[in-house]
Amino acid sequence: MTNTIDTTLLQQPFRITGTLRELCFIGIGGIGMSALARFFREQGVTVTGYDKTPTALTRSLEAIGIAVHYEEDLQALARSADAVVYTPAIPESHIELRWYKENGYTIWKRSDLLKQITASSLNICIAGTHGKTTTSTMVAHILRHSGFGGNAFLGGIAANYGTNQWSSTVNCCVVEADEYDRSFLKLLPHVALISAMDPDHLDIYGDAASMEQAFIDFSGLIPPGGLLVHKWGLARTSDLKAPRKLSYHLREESADCYAKDASVIKGGYRFNAVIEQEEINDIFLPMGGWHNVENAIGAITVSRAVGITPQAIREALACFKGVQRRFEKLIDTDSLVLIDDYAHHPEELRVLIQGVRSLYPAADCTIIFQPHLYTRTRDLASQFAEALSAADRVVLLPLYPARERPIAGVNSESIGSAIKDVPLFYLESDVVVDWIEKDRLSKRSSQQQVIVVAGAGDIDRLPALLKNRMENITI
Numbered sequence: 297m298t299n300t301i302d303t304t305l306l307q308q309p310f311r312i313t314g315t316l317r318e319l320c321f322i323g324i325g326g327i328g329m330s331a332l333a334r335f336f337r338e339q340g341v342t343v344t345g346y347d348k349t350p351t352a353l354t355r356s357l358e359a360i361g362i363a364v365h366y367e368e369d370l371q372a373l374a375r376s377a378d379a380v381v382y383t384p385a386i387p388e389s390h391i392e393l394r395w396y397k398e399n400g401y402t403i404w405k406r407s408d409l410l411k412q413i414t415a416s417s418l419n420i421c422i423a424g425t426h427g428k429t430t431t432s433t434m435v436a437h438i439l440r441h442s443g444f445g446g447n448a449f450l451g452g453i454a455a456n457y458g459t460n461q462w463s464s465t466v467n468c469c470v471v472e473a474d475e476y477d478r479s480f481l482k483l484l485p486h487v488a489l490i491s492a493m494d495p496d497h498l499d500i501y502g503d504a505a506s507m508e509q510a511f512i513d514f515s516g517l518i519p520p521g522g523l524l525v526h527k528w529g530l531a532r533t534s535d536l537k538a539p540r541k542l543s544y545h546l547r548e549e550s551a552d553c554y555a556k557d558a559s560v561i562k563g564g565y566r567f568n569a570v571i572e573q574e575e576i577n578d579i580f581l582p583m584g585g586w587h588n589v590e591n592a593i594g595a596i597t598v599s600r601a602v603g604i605t606p607q608a609i610r611e612a613l614a615c616f617k618g619v620q621r622r623f624e625k626l627i628d629t630d631s632l633v634l635i636d637d638y639a640h641h642p643e644e645l646r647v648l649i650q651g652v653r654s655l656y657p658a659a660d661c662t663i664i665f666q667p668h669l670y671t672r673t674r675d676l677a678s679q680f681a682e683a684l685s686a687a688d689r690v691v692l693l694p695l696y697p698a699r700e701r702p703i704a705g706v707n708s709e710s711i712g713s714a715i716k717d718v719p720l721f722y723l724e725s726d727v728v729v730d731w732i733e734k735d736r737l738s739k740r741s742s743q744q745q746v747i748v749v750a751g752a753g754d755i756d757r758l759p760a761l762l763k764n765r766m767e768n769i770t771i
Contacts (some may be wrong), residue, residue, distance in 0.1 A: 301487055301601050302521030305418040310447065310467040312339070313415045320374035321345035322393050323383035324364055325354040327473065328406055331461035332381065336414070337362055337444045338463050341346045344374045345523055346392060368392055378402065381409050384477040384701045387409050406526070410449065414469045414483060417447070420598060421483050423473035423514055424491030424527070425507075427591050429493055433619045434595035436462075436470040441615070442599075442608035446470055447510025452638070455617035455624070468602075472524035473514065475507070476500065480514050488538070488600055489525040490596050494643050499671040508532055525553075527590075542572070544597055546590035553597045554572045555589050557591055560654060563628065565589050569596050576606040583618045584625065586637070621756060623651060626763045632736075633659065633746040634766060636759035640668040640752035642679035649686045659744040663734075664728060664758070666751030668691040670703040673710055681714035687748070689719045691728065696753025725754070736766070 310357055310518040321333050324345025330353045337343045344363045347354055354364050365372045368391040374380075379402040382393055397403055422432035429452040436448035437456055445466035451474070453460050473480035473488070479499060494509045501507040508531055515524050516537040524538030528551035533543075545551035549559075549570075556575075558567035567589060568575055568652050581592050592613060599609050618624060620636075627634035633656060639648045645665070652661055665684060667673045672682070673695055684690045692708040723731055732747060739745070747766075749759045 301523050306467055308467050310417055310465055313412050316341050316378050318342040318377045320377040320380045323347060323386045325351050327451050327460055329383050330357060332409055333357055333362060334461045370395060379404055381406060389529040396585040407482045411482040418468045418486050419484055420470045420487045421473040421485035422489045423480050425494045425496045426641055427491035428472050430588060430619050430622050431591045431594050432470055432472040435598050437616055438599045438604055438609055438612040441612035442604050444604060452619040455620055460695050475510060478510055485518055486522045487598055489598055491527050493530055495683055496641055512536060523601050525594055533731055542597055544588060544593045553593050555593055558589060569593055571597055571600050579610055580614045584623045584655050586654055587647040626759055627766060631744060632766060634763055635748045637750045639750040642676050642683045645683035656746050658743060659746040661687045661746045663687040663690040663748040663750060664691040666753045667708055667711060668752040669698055670700045670706045674703055674706045677710040680711045680713050685718050687714050690715060691721045691723055693725050730763050733765055
C-alpha cells in the first residue's frame with residue numbers, strides 16, 4: 297500500500313475511561329452484550345445479568361463466574377451495580393429495567409458502554425448490512441495470529457478461538473459496528489470498513505435513504521490520518537466522507553483492491569489480492585462462498601493499513617476457520633453436505649446459495665429458512681422469494697418475531713406465495729429433522745445432497761439436530 301494510517305495511539309497503553317466495580321446486563325445473552333460482559337469480567341468487574349432463555353452463550357458466561365437469571369424478578373436485582381447496560385431489543389416495559397430507571401441508576405445502552413471502552417484506543421470498525429461479522433472476525437484473527445494483538449468485540453463466535461471477544465494490552469480494538477438503532481454512530485473509527493448498505497432495519501430508519509445517510513454519517517466520524525475502506529459500487533459512494541478512501545470488490549478491477557486469478561480448490565479458494573498497486577500472491581482461504589473472498593479482500597486491505605505484512609496475512613488466512621453460523625460446514629462428504637448460516641436478509645441468502653453452487657455445482661440444494669422479524673419480512677418479501685428460488689427446494693419455517701409484535705397478514709406465506717417453479721414446503725421446526733431423514737432415505741441417489749439451514753431466529757438449534765441424525769444414516 298502507498299500509505300498506512302496514523303498509528304500514534306498504539307504507543308499508549310490500552311485503558312478504559314472511568315472506574316467500574318459492578319455491572320448488570322439486561323439481555324446479557326445477545327451476541328454483542330455477551331462480548332462486553334465477558335470483557336468486563338476479565339477486567340475484574342463483578343458482572344451479573346438477565347436473559348429470557350438459557351443458551352450456549354449464557355452457559356459460557358455462567359462458566360466464568362457470571363450470575364445469570366432467566367425470569368423478570370425484582371428479587372434478583374443487582375442493587376449495588378454502578379450501571380445497568382441494556383440492549384435496544386429489551387422492551388421499555390421490562391420489569392427490572394423499569395425499576396432501575398425509576399430508582400435513579402445509571403442506564404446505558406450497549407453502544408454507550410462500547411464507546412467508553414474504545415474512547416482512547418485505535419479503533420478498526422467494520423460496518424455493513426451484511427458481511428461485517430465475517431470481515432471483522434477475519435481482521436481480528438489476522439491481527440491476533442500475526443502477533444500484532446488487539447482487543448476484539450465481534451458479532452459471532454470465531455471458530456479459531458471459540459469466543460466472540462478477546463482482550464489485549466495493545467491499544468487497538470476491532471469492533472463490529474452495528475447499524476441497528478444507529479449504534480455505530482457512537483464509535484470513533486480510525487479505520488472503518490463498510491461492506492454493504494442494502495435496505496434493512498426499516499423499522500428504525502423508515503426508508504432506505506435514511507439508512508444510507510446513517511452510513512454516510514458513520515464515515516464522517518473518521519478523524520484525520522484515518523482510512524475508509526468501502527465496497528466498490530455502494531449507493532451514494534460520492535457522499536462517503538473520510539480523509540482517505542479505498543474501494544474493494546471481488547473481481548472489479550476498477551476498484552482499488554480486488555482478487556485476481558481466483559479458483560476453487562480443496563473446499564476453499566486460492567487467489568491473489570491486489571491492494572492498490574501491491575499484489576499479494578497465493579492466498580488460500582479455507583471456507584466457502586465467493587462473498588467470503590470479497591470479505592477477505594476487505595480484511596486484507598484493513599490489515600495492510602495497520603502494517604501487517606503480506607506473509608503474516610497469508611499465513612493467518614490459510615488457517616482461518618471462519619465464524620460459527622457463517623457458511624459453517626457441519627457435514628462435508630461426497631454424498632451429503634450440511635451448511636449452517638446466519639443469513640437473514642435477501643442479499644445474504646443470494647450470496648449464500650451462490651456460494652453453495654460454486655463449491656458444489658452438481659449437487660441438489662435444499663434450503664431451510666426461517667424468516668426473522670415481521671417488519672423485515674413485510675418490507676422484503678419479494679426479494680426473499682427471488683433469492684430462495686435459486687435453490688432446488690425450499691423449506692419455510694414459521695416466522696420468528698424476536699422483539700416485534702405481529703403484523704396482520706405478514707408471515708412465512710408472504711415469502712412463499714412469491715416463490716415460483718421451485719418445490720416449496722411449510723414445516724414446523726419440530727418435524728424438520730424427521731422430514732429431512734425421510735426425504736434422504738427415499739432418494740438413495742448418487743447425486744450429492746446439500747442441505748442449507750439459514751436464519752437468525754431459534755433455527756440455530758436445528759443444525760446440531762440434523763447433523764446428529766444425518767451422520768447416523770447409511771445410504
